[in-house]
Amino acid sequence: MTYVAQSASAAADSQQAEQATIKDVVAAYVGLTKPRVIELLLLTTVPVMFFAARGIPELGLVVATVVGGALSAGSASAYNCVYDRDIDEQMRRTRRRALPRHIVSAGSALVFATVLAVLSTVVLALWVNWLSATLSLLANAFYVFVYTMLLKRRTTQNIVWGGLAGCFPALIGWTAVTGELAWTPVVLFLVVFFWTPPHTWALALRYREDYAGVDVPMLPVVKPAAEVGRQIVLYSWAMVATSLLLWPVAGTSWFYPAAAAVLGAVFLLEAHRMWGRARASDALADINPMRLFHSSNLYLSLLFVAVALDPLLTR
CATH class of the missing domain: 1.10.357.140 (UbiA prenyltransferase)
Structure with a gap:
C-alpha cells in the first residue's frame, strides 16, 4: 500500500x-x-x-x-x-x-x-x-x-x-x-551564534516527529523536551550576556545596553517559562515551543534595530 x-x-x-x-x-x-x-x-x-x-x-x-x-x-x-x-x-x-x-x-x-x-x-x-x-x-x-x-x-x-x-x-x-575586521562585529557574530540554538531548537521541538521520521538527530529528537528546554535556557543566558558586551567593547551610548537588557530580560523570561512547561509536560500543545520561536525572531530584530539606532541617537 x-x-x-x-x-x-x-x-x-x-x-x-x-x-x-x-x-x-x-x-x-x-x-x-x-x-x-x-x-x-x-x-x-x-x-x-x-x-x-x-x-x-x-x-x-x-x-x-x-x-x-x-x-x-x-x-x-x-x-x-x-x-x-x-x-x-x-x-x-x-x-x-x-x-x-x-x-x-x-x-x-x-x-x-x-x-x-x-x-x-x-x-x-x-x-x-x-x-x-x-x-x-x-x-x-x-x-x-x-x-x-x-x-x-x-x-x-x-x-x-x-x-x-x-x-x-x-x-x-x-x-x-x-x-x-574588529572586535565589535565579533561580539555581534557571537550574539547570533548563541541565539541560533534556542531559535532552531524551538522550531525543531514543534516538528520533532518530522525530524525523527527522516533520521535527522536534532536535539529534540534524541533528548526529552525538558532537557531541550534546559539547553535553550543556557544558550539564552549566554546570548544575553554576550549582547551586553557590545557596550564596553564598542563604546556605545546608554541606549544600546538599556535596550539589550530589557530585550534580554523578556527573552530569558520566555525561555524559562518554556522550560517550566517542558518539565511539567512532554506534550507539544502544553509546551508551545512556537511561542519562543517567534519571540526569538522579535528579539533579534529589535536588538539589531537598537544597534543601528545607537549611533544615530548620539550624533
Missing part, C-alpha cells in the same frame, strides 16, 4: 509539474532561496553597517551589500534544497517546496544555486570589497559543506556549529563599511 501511495503521489507531482505555469516556476525558484531566511540574515547586516559608519552609510554601498548578501544566502539555501530533497519530501514542513513537488529539477536547482553564488561574489567584489566577498563565499561554503552535508544528519550539535554560517552577516556588514 505504501508503494502504491508513493507511486500515486509521484504521478500526481509529475502531472502538476507539467501543468505548472511560468508564475509557478518563478515562485518555485524564489522559494528555493528561502526568502524568510534571507530577510533574517539581512536584518543582521544592515544595522551593523549603520553602527560601523557611526551614522547613515552610503546608500549605494548598502544596496550592493544587500544584493550581494541576498544572492549568497539564496545560493546556500538552494544548494541545501538540492541536497536535502530526499528528506524534504517526507517532512510536513518542507514537502511543499519546489523540488519535492517536482516543479524544478535537481539539476536546474543546482545550476541556479551556482549562478547565484557567482553573481554574489562578483557583486560584493566589485561594488563592496574583496574581504566582504570572501566572507560571504566562506559562509556559503560552510553552510553547504559543513552544516548540510557533514553535520545535519550526523550529530545533535548540527545547528550549534552549522549555525556559524548564519553569523557571518554581522562580519560582512562591518567589513563592507570599514574594509577590516
Whole structure:
C-alpha cells in the first residue's frame, strides 16, 4: 500500500509539474532561496553597517551589500534544497517546496544555486570589497559543506556549529563599511551564534516527529523536551550576556545596553517559562515551543534595530 501511495503521489507531482505555469516556476525558484531566511540574515547586516559608519552609510554601498548578501544566502539555501530533497519530501514542513513537488529539477536547482553564488561574489567584489566577498563565499561554503552535508544528519550539535554560517552577516556588514575586521562585529557574530540554538531548537521541538521520521538527530529528537528546554535556557543566558558586551567593547551610548537588557530580560523570561512547561509536560500543545520561536525572531530584530539606532541617537 505504501508503494502504491508513493507511486500515486509521484504521478500526481509529475502531472502538476507539467501543468505548472511560468508564475509557478518563478515562485518555485524564489522559494528555493528561502526568502524568510534571507530577510533574517539581512536584518543582521544592515544595522551593523549603520553602527560601523557611526551614522547613515552610503546608500549605494548598502544596496550592493544587500544584493550581494541576498544572492549568497539564496545560493546556500538552494544548494541545501538540492541536497536535502530526499528528506524534504517526507517532512510536513518542507514537502511543499519546489523540488519535492517536482516543479524544478535537481539539476536546474543546482545550476541556479551556482549562478547565484557567482553573481554574489562578483557583486560584493566589485561594488563592496574583496574581504566582504570572501566572507560571504566562506559562509556559503560552510553552510553547504559543513552544516548540510557533514553535520545535519550526523550529530545533535548540527545547528550549534552549522549555525556559524548564519553569523557571518554581522562580519560582512562591518567589513563592507570599514574594509577590516574588529572586535565589535565579533561580539555581534557571537550574539547570533548563541541565539541560533534556542531559535532552531524551538522550531525543531514543534516538528520533532518530522525530524525523527527522516533520521535527522536534532536535539529534540534524541533528548526529552525538558532537557531541550534546559539547553535553550543556557544558550539564552549566554546570548544575553554576550549582547551586553557590545557596550564596553564598542563604546556605545546608554541606549544600546538599556535596550539589550530589557530585550534580554523578556527573552530569558520566555525561555524559562518554556522550560517550566517542558518539565511539567512532554506534550507539544502544553509546551508551545512556537511561542519562543517567534519571540526569538522579535528579539533579534529589535536588538539589531537598537544597534543601528545607537549611533544615530548620539550624533
